[in-house]
Amino acid sequence: MTSNQPAEYVQIENGVLRITISTPAKGNSLDFGGVNEGTAALRALDAHVGAVLLVGSGKNFCAGGDVRAFASAPSRGEFLTDLATQLHDFIRALDSAAAPIVVGVQGWAAGAGMSLVCGADIAIGGPSTKLRPAYPGIGFTPDGGMSWNLPRIVGAARAKEIILTDAVIDSDDAVRLGILSRVVADDDVAAEALRVAESIAAGPRSAHAGIKALLALSATSSLSDQLDRETAAIAASAESPTGREGVDAFVEKRKPDFSTQ
Structure with missing residues (x-):
């Protein structure tokens, strides 16, 4: 921007x-x-x-x-x-x-x-x-x-x-x-x-956005519906460039680089 x-x-x-x-x-x-x-x-x-x-x-x-x-x-x-x-x-x-x-x-x-x-x-x-x-x-x-x-x-x-x-x-x-x-x-x-x-x-921006979205919906959501949203969100995170970098960095014992995510 x-x-x-x-x-x-x-x-x-x-x-x-x-x-x-x-x-x-x-x-x-x-x-x-x-x-x-x-x-x-x-x-x-x-x-x-x-x-x-x-x-x-x-x-x-x-x-x-x-x-x-x-x-x-x-x-x-x-x-x-x-x-x-x-x-x-x-x-x-x-x-x-x-x-x-x-x-x-x-x-x-x-x-x-x-x-x-x-x-x-x-x-x-x-x-x-x-x-x-x-x-x-x-x-x-x-x-x-x-x-x-x-x-x-x-x-x-x-x-x-x-x-x-x-x-x-x-x-x-x-x-x-x-x-x-x-x-x-x-x-x-x-x-x-x-x-x-x-x-x-400097952190995982797509994860932060997902966290905010989940929290915003939680006040008016049933537990069951929120669990379904969490399943969908964490699965999407795992396939995202941010999630891949975070997991790979953990396994490789290095600090994740989210600057290009």
Whole structure:
């Protein structure tokens, strides 16, 4: 994939599509330049991309929507319809991406920022990371898929409590609840998230895509149907160039080279 996207929003390096979703210009509120450029880049994904990394470029990952812009809109309902439509195009593109989604969550992830964290495959935070729904605080209901993803992570009852009480979730609780994958030192969040994304991108990409597909179907599948899918998927893996290289490397006691797969 050859990218014509602005470097400040979208970059591709070492097999990682990096999308900046917030900038300090508006207090790290959601930057729709990054959202829309990210959607276009995700829709154009090809085999050169093995992982997607979402980052904020300021001290916070994402503070949610620009509430001052909401207040100044001539028609707030029309304005929010447009913004939610753009954001949800991005969420759908992330959800349909075969490549795993990694998020580096420094500082606050509030509102749509928390929604994006909940939609990630792997989320790395720091001791100072905090998450908050933030929607009830301004009299809004959630967007960004929070009402779908959060119950699947923490359970329906806990999700109700978190959203209805507008709870602030610290990093330890976020790990315990499964919203964050793990916590590293605050200064290491960006570097560790990039390391994880690059490590995934260097791995067996077709296997990662198959793993994501199986996991996505498991929530609504019977065990018997899921076992049938696993049989078909592992058989296809065994015949694929990636699977052949992995097995051959194991037998030959060498590190597999998935770079050409």
